[in-house]
Amino acid sequence: MPALGYAPGTLAMWLALAAGLGTIAVYVRAYTLQKAGGEPYEASLALGRRLYYAFATSILVASALLLYRLLAHDFRLSYVASYSGRDLPFRYLFSTFWAGQEGSFLLWLFFGAIIGFFVLRSAKEQEPPVMAVYVLSFLGIVAILVKQSPFRFLAEVPADGQGLNPLLQDPWMVIHPPVMFAGFASLSVPFAFAIGALWTKRWDGWVIRAMPWALFTFVCLGTAILMGGYWAYKTLGWGGYWAWDPVENTSLVPWLATTALVHGMHLQKAREKHRKINVILAIFAFCTILYGTFLTRSGVLADFSVHSFVDLGITGWLVAIILTFLFGGLALLAYRWREIPVVNDIDPATGKEKEEPFLSRSVLFILSVTLFSASGLVILLGTSAPIISRLWGKASQVTTSFYDVTHTPLAIVMAFLIALVPFVSWKGETWAAIGKKLAMAGIFALLGVVLFLFLGVRKATDLLFLGAAVFGMASSAEIIVLFVRRKAIRSAGGYFAHVGTAIMLVGILVSGAYEMKTQVTLERDKPLVIENHGRPVTYTFTGVYFMNEDGVLKTEGQLDRNQLSDRRAKKAMEVTVSEGKTVWKAYPKQYVNERSGQMMTNPDVRKSFFFDLYISPQSYEEGTPASMQGNVVVLRKGEEKAVAGMNVKFVDFASSGSHSQGGTFDIGTKLEVTSAGKTAAVTPKMIVALSGPDAKNESPATPLPGSTTGEVRISRVSVNDGAVELEFLGLETAGVAIPATPETLTIDVTTKPLIILVWSGFYVMMFGGFLSMLKRAGDARHAAIA
Amino acid sequence: MKKAYWAGAALILAFLALGLTTFSSSMTPYVDFAEAEKSVRVVQVMGGLEKGSSRYETASKTLFFNLIDLETKKVLPVAYRDVKPANFEDAVSIVAIGKYQKDAFQAEKLLVKCPSKYQGQETEKHYGAKVSVKS
Structure with a gap:
C-alpha cells in the first residue's frame, strides 16, 4: 500500500494515536473511581500506566525509525529527500531530524513522551487527572503527524536528497532545537496540573508539584533562546543577536509567560492566595506555544519573515487545537470560578479585611507577574500585526522600534522591582525602613550612573535604565552574599536569576545603543585606519582563501573536489588587522546558500572583555585588469581582419587530444599575426574537459609576437560554423583604454561594548533558574500528599 | 492594598496607551506603487x-533601480543608500521598506528573494567562454 509510506513508522504513529486515546479514557475512569472512593481504582490506574507506556514507546520508536531512515539515506521518504543528503557530516545528518516541520513536531512529541515518565511518577495523588490532560495536550500533534506523516514516500526516488539548509549547518543549530522543544514539551506539565486542579478542585497542591516543571521550562526555553541569539550573532553577520522576528518572538512569549507563571506560583505557595492567576497563566502559557506554532507554520506570515515555514495544509488543524485548549481551559475556569476559595486576612480587632501594605512582597510579585504578562502581550500583539491589521485593511507589520519603545519602561520598572524584592518582607515595610536597607545598593547605583556618565552616556533615559540595572544588581548581590555566608546558596536561585537579569540589561543597552559601525571599502593590500570608540585600528585586505569547517585555509587552486571538507569550504576574505602591536588575521566569509540562492555572510568576531570587534563582509569585487575596448573580433576560417594596427588571419583549427573517452582535449586556432611588417604564427588554445565532476573549459591568454604586453585568447568557438571569437588584451595602441578596477572588499566594522554582559548575565540567570528548579523539585518530593 | 490596585491600574493604563500609540505609528503597511508615491509614512512595496x-553610484554609495509591479507592469524608481546586495541582479522579487521622497522611493531596507534551485529554477550563472562541439 503506497499510501502507508514507510510502514513501520506510519504504524507507530497510528499506535501512538490509539494508545493516547486509550490512556485518556482509562485515566478518566481511574479518577472517577478514585473520587467515588470505596471501589479500588488501582486496577485502572495500572492499566492507564501501561497504556501510557505504549503511547510513549510508540513515539520513541517512530523517532528512532525516522532517525534510522535519515542515517540510512533512504530517499524513498519525502522527508529524508527534502532535508537530508549524502554530503553531510554525521552531526548535521543527525540534525536533519528536526530540519523540517514534521520532524520538529516529532521531536516535540519525543520530549513529551520522555517527560511523561517522570510526571507519572511525581504526580502522586494527582496522577489520573494530570496524566489524562497531559496526554491530551499532545494528541493534536500526534493527529497532525498521522495526517502529515514524516514517513510518506515520494513518487520517484531521487539519487540524492536536497541537503540541509547551510544556515542550519552549525554546531549551535544542532543543540538549539532539541533544547527548545524540550521546553515546549515540558510546558504541558503545568497546563495539565492546572486543568487537573480545576477538575479535582484541589487548589494549592498542584502548584507544589508543577513548580519544578515550570522552572524546567524556564531554563530550557531560556537556554534555547540564548543559543539562538548567540548563533545569529556569530553566523548571520547583520550584527545583532535579536531581530524581533516572528520565529524568535514565538519562542520568547512562552518563556515570558512561564516566567510570569513561576513568579505567580511562588506567590501562591507562600501566601496560599491568588489561585486564579496561576490557573490563567498556566493555560495561557501553554496556548502561546500553540499560537506560536500556528503563526510560524501556517504560512500566515510568509511575506513578513525570512524564516517562516510554508503552509503544510495543517492550518485548520492548528486553529482547531488552539481554540480547543484555550476555550476549553477558560470555560472550565469560568465554570469553577465561584468555587475557587478567595482567602482574606481578617483583622481580629476590627473584623474587617486586613489592608495589604503597599510595600510588601505580595505586591511586588503581583507587579512582576503583571510586567511579564504585559511584555508577553505586547510582543504577541506586534507579532500578530499582519493578522490583526488585515481586519481593517492591508496586512501590515510593525517596525522593530515598536518592541524597543515598549520594552524600555518595562525593563526599567523590572530593574527597580529586582532591587526592592530582597529587602521587602511579606508583611510589608515602611518607606523609611526600606530606604535604610537599600542604602548600600543605592550608593552603588549612583556610582554606576556617574561611571556611565564619565564613559560618555548622556541620554537621561539611558542613565535611568543603567542606574536601575546597577541598583538591581547591587541589591541582589548583597543578598546573595548573605545566603553564601549562611551556607544556603541553594535557596538563592531566584536572586541569582535576578542578578543575571540586571547584568544582562546593562549588556543589552550598552552594546545596542553605544555600538559604533563604520563601513569601508578596502583595496587589496592598501591599509586603512578606522577609529571606533577612540581606538585606531588598521585594516588591510590581504587575500582570498577558502576555509573549511576545521579552520584550514586553502587557495582556490588547492581545493580538492573529491574531499568533502573541501567541497564544504567557504570563501574567506583575509583581513589583516593591527592595533598597536597586536596583529591578527580576520576571516569574514561569504557563500551562496544553495537552498535560497542568497549570498550569505559569516562575520569574524574578535572578543575581548570590553569590546567585541565585529567584521562583517558586505561585498567583494574581483577587479579587472586594464583592457581595450573593441578588442573582440569574430573570424571565420580563412578570414583576416585588422586589429589595433595588426593584421590577424584565422588559418585553421588545430585540435589535439581525444574527446571520445571523456578526457580533456584542446581546440587550437592557428593564427597569422602581421605586425610592423613581420608575420608570426600564434596558436591560442581552449582546453575542454567534457564530462565528469571536472567538466570545464579554459582558454588561457597567449602572448602576441611583437608586443610586450599584448595577449590573445579564445572567448568563444564554434567548430561547426568554422568561426572563432578572439579577445585581444593589453594592447598599447588603438581602441579605448579601460582602466583596471582594483580588487576590493567592503566590510562593516562594528565595535560592540560590553556585549559579553548579555551572554554572561543570561548564563547567571539560567544558573539561578536551575538552582530554583532543584530546590522546588526537593519541595515537591517531600510535600505531603494533599 | 487599595492604593496598590490604583497604582497598578494607572501603570497598566499608561503602558497600554504607550503600547497602542507605538503600535499604530510603527505599522508599515504593504501598499501598491500609486499609494507608495502618495504616502507620507514608511511603507513597504x-x-x-x-x-x-x-x-x-560608487561616489554616493547609492543603488538605483526600478521596481516593476508584476501584475500592472507599473514601474517605481527606488534609491537605496547602502552596499548593493549580493546577487541583486538575480532577484525574482524585492521587498523595499521606506518612504517616497524626491521622485524616488527611498528604501531603508531591502529584502531580496532569489530563485532557489530547489524550486526547479536554475540559478547557475554562465560567464566566460561557451563552446559547442559536435564533431
Missing part, C-alpha cells in the same frame, strides 16, 4: 526588478 534598470 513588493515587486520584481526591471531588467537593466539597476545602476550603482
Whole structure:
C-alpha cells in the first residue's frame, strides 16, 4: 500500500494515536473511581500506566525509525529527500531530524513522551487527572503527524536528497532545537496540573508539584533562546543577536509567560492566595506555544519573515487545537470560578479585611507577574500585526522600534522591582525602613550612573535604565552574599536569576545603543585606519582563501573536489588587522546558500572583555585588469581582419587530444599575426574537459609576437560554423583604454561594548533558574500528599 | 492594598496607551506603487526588478533601480543608500521598506528573494567562454 509510506513508522504513529486515546479514557475512569472512593481504582490506574507506556514507546520508536531512515539515506521518504543528503557530516545528518516541520513536531512529541515518565511518577495523588490532560495536550500533534506523516514516500526516488539548509549547518543549530522543544514539551506539565486542579478542585497542591516543571521550562526555553541569539550573532553577520522576528518572538512569549507563571506560583505557595492567576497563566502559557506554532507554520506570515515555514495544509488543524485548549481551559475556569476559595486576612480587632501594605512582597510579585504578562502581550500583539491589521485593511507589520519603545519602561520598572524584592518582607515595610536597607545598593547605583556618565552616556533615559540595572544588581548581590555566608546558596536561585537579569540589561543597552559601525571599502593590500570608540585600528585586505569547517585555509587552486571538507569550504576574505602591536588575521566569509540562492555572510568576531570587534563582509569585487575596448573580433576560417594596427588571419583549427573517452582535449586556432611588417604564427588554445565532476573549459591568454604586453585568447568557438571569437588584451595602441578596477572588499566594522554582559548575565540567570528548579523539585518530593 | 490596585491600574493604563500609540505609528503597511508615491509614512512595496534598470553610484554609495509591479507592469524608481546586495541582479522579487521622497522611493531596507534551485529554477550563472562541439 503506497499510501502507508514507510510502514513501520506510519504504524507507530497510528499506535501512538490509539494508545493516547486509550490512556485518556482509562485515566478518566481511574479518577472517577478514585473520587467515588470505596471501589479500588488501582486496577485502572495500572492499566492507564501501561497504556501510557505504549503511547510513549510508540513515539520513541517512530523517532528512532525516522532517525534510522535519515542515517540510512533512504530517499524513498519525502522527508529524508527534502532535508537530508549524502554530503553531510554525521552531526548535521543527525540534525536533519528536526530540519523540517514534521520532524520538529516529532521531536516535540519525543520530549513529551520522555517527560511523561517522570510526571507519572511525581504526580502522586494527582496522577489520573494530570496524566489524562497531559496526554491530551499532545494528541493534536500526534493527529497532525498521522495526517502529515514524516514517513510518506515520494513518487520517484531521487539519487540524492536536497541537503540541509547551510544556515542550519552549525554546531549551535544542532543543540538549539532539541533544547527548545524540550521546553515546549515540558510546558504541558503545568497546563495539565492546572486543568487537573480545576477538575479535582484541589487548589494549592498542584502548584507544589508543577513548580519544578515550570522552572524546567524556564531554563530550557531560556537556554534555547540564548543559543539562538548567540548563533545569529556569530553566523548571520547583520550584527545583532535579536531581530524581533516572528520565529524568535514565538519562542520568547512562552518563556515570558512561564516566567510570569513561576513568579505567580511562588506567590501562591507562600501566601496560599491568588489561585486564579496561576490557573490563567498556566493555560495561557501553554496556548502561546500553540499560537506560536500556528503563526510560524501556517504560512500566515510568509511575506513578513525570512524564516517562516510554508503552509503544510495543517492550518485548520492548528486553529482547531488552539481554540480547543484555550476555550476549553477558560470555560472550565469560568465554570469553577465561584468555587475557587478567595482567602482574606481578617483583622481580629476590627473584623474587617486586613489592608495589604503597599510595600510588601505580595505586591511586588503581583507587579512582576503583571510586567511579564504585559511584555508577553505586547510582543504577541506586534507579532500578530499582519493578522490583526488585515481586519481593517492591508496586512501590515510593525517596525522593530515598536518592541524597543515598549520594552524600555518595562525593563526599567523590572530593574527597580529586582532591587526592592530582597529587602521587602511579606508583611510589608515602611518607606523609611526600606530606604535604610537599600542604602548600600543605592550608593552603588549612583556610582554606576556617574561611571556611565564619565564613559560618555548622556541620554537621561539611558542613565535611568543603567542606574536601575546597577541598583538591581547591587541589591541582589548583597543578598546573595548573605545566603553564601549562611551556607544556603541553594535557596538563592531566584536572586541569582535576578542578578543575571540586571547584568544582562546593562549588556543589552550598552552594546545596542553605544555600538559604533563604520563601513569601508578596502583595496587589496592598501591599509586603512578606522577609529571606533577612540581606538585606531588598521585594516588591510590581504587575500582570498577558502576555509573549511576545521579552520584550514586553502587557495582556490588547492581545493580538492573529491574531499568533502573541501567541497564544504567557504570563501574567506583575509583581513589583516593591527592595533598597536597586536596583529591578527580576520576571516569574514561569504557563500551562496544553495537552498535560497542568497549570498550569505559569516562575520569574524574578535572578543575581548570590553569590546567585541565585529567584521562583517558586505561585498567583494574581483577587479579587472586594464583592457581595450573593441578588442573582440569574430573570424571565420580563412578570414583576416585588422586589429589595433595588426593584421590577424584565422588559418585553421588545430585540435589535439581525444574527446571520445571523456578526457580533456584542446581546440587550437592557428593564427597569422602581421605586425610592423613581420608575420608570426600564434596558436591560442581552449582546453575542454567534457564530462565528469571536472567538466570545464579554459582558454588561457597567449602572448602576441611583437608586443610586450599584448595577449590573445579564445572567448568563444564554434567548430561547426568554422568561426572563432578572439579577445585581444593589453594592447598599447588603438581602441579605448579601460582602466583596471582594483580588487576590493567592503566590510562593516562594528565595535560592540560590553556585549559579553548579555551572554554572561543570561548564563547567571539560567544558573539561578536551575538552582530554583532543584530546590522546588526537593519541595515537591517531600510535600505531603494533599 | 487599595492604593496598590490604583497604582497598578494607572501603570497598566499608561503602558497600554504607550503600547497602542507605538503600535499604530510603527505599522508599515504593504501598499501598491500609486499609494507608495502618495504616502507620507514608511511603507513597504513588493515587486520584481526591471531588467537593466539597476545602476550603482560608487561616489554616493547609492543603488538605483526600478521596481516593476508584476501584475500592472507599473514601474517605481527606488534609491537605496547602502552596499548593493549580493546577487541583486538575480532577484525574482524585492521587498523595499521606506518612504517616497524626491521622485524616488527611498528604501531603508531591502529584502531580496532569489530563485532557489530547489524550486526547479536554475540559478547557475554562465560567464566566460561557451563552446559547442559536435564533431
